[in-house]
Amino acid sequence: MPRDNKTPLIQKIAKQAYTTFRGLQSSANGDVKVVEDKLNGLISLVTAVRASDVKIAPRKTNSSSGAAELQSPPVTYMHICETEVFSMGVFLLRSGASIPLHDHPGMNGMLKVLYGKLNVRCFDKLEQNLAVTTVPPVFDPPVPPLQMTSVWRAVLRSVVEYSENSGPCLLTPVRDNLHQIYAVDGPAAFLDILAPPYNSDDGRDCHYYKVLQSALEDETDAKGHQEQQGEKGKEEEVWLLEIPQPEDFWCGGESYPGPAVSV
DSSP: OOOOOSSOHHHHHHHHHHHHHHHHHTOTTSOHHHHHHHHHHHHHHHHHOOGGGGTOOOOOOOOOOSHHHHHSOSEEEEEEEEOSSOEEEEEEEOTTOEEEEEOOTTOEEEEEEEEEEEEEEEEEEEEEGGGSSOOOOOBSSOOOGGGGGGEEEEEEEEEEEEETTSOOEEEOSSSSOEEEEEEEEEEEEEEEEEESOOBGGGTBOOOEEEEOOBTTSOHHHHHHHHHHGGGTOOOEEEEEEEEOOOTTOOEEEEOOOSOOOOO
């Protein structure tokens, strides 16, 4: 079969994402192996994508830290395409910017660094604290009683640094579903695929969280434990508090300059 060298890679990724995640949605009694093959095909395509494939270039760190810098969004998003099956776009982070810890209810996804470096911390929620007999620790600072219903037991799965030469970071509804993303040593950008897309009408709204600190936990030891996760150390149980979107985080929009995509 002749190789298709004319179709842009980002178009191939979109078509494969649609095929892959449409299959996942309808695979309750289907052939799991076929779904895995499709997912592996998508991972292979996404692993190969680079900034040039979407016509963007690494941005220089802005040396002027004035009012304009403070007023510009720390993160921007380039929309590429969206269907009922999946959404795809590019997130661009300023130097030192981060995307707060957030979830993806009932969603699959992957992110692939296009330039720069990202530190990604992946978590999963366990059962809610009020549904179990475990007594939560005393937090520092204390959590008001009315907010205790928004406290979740969770596990820190991993802390990993990704570059453009890394494979994609994957998430599923049950594994690595929450993550926090930091730009490391300068600006960064990544391709983002979510399936299905966020949709509050279908119960897929984005929720934000922060990691709570126990009053008995030594802060230095806590940081050391988290750093060890980057070496695939032992998973660490933590407590999370669901919070409103942080005031210092917002996402602006940019026009997508790359090849047109149709699904």
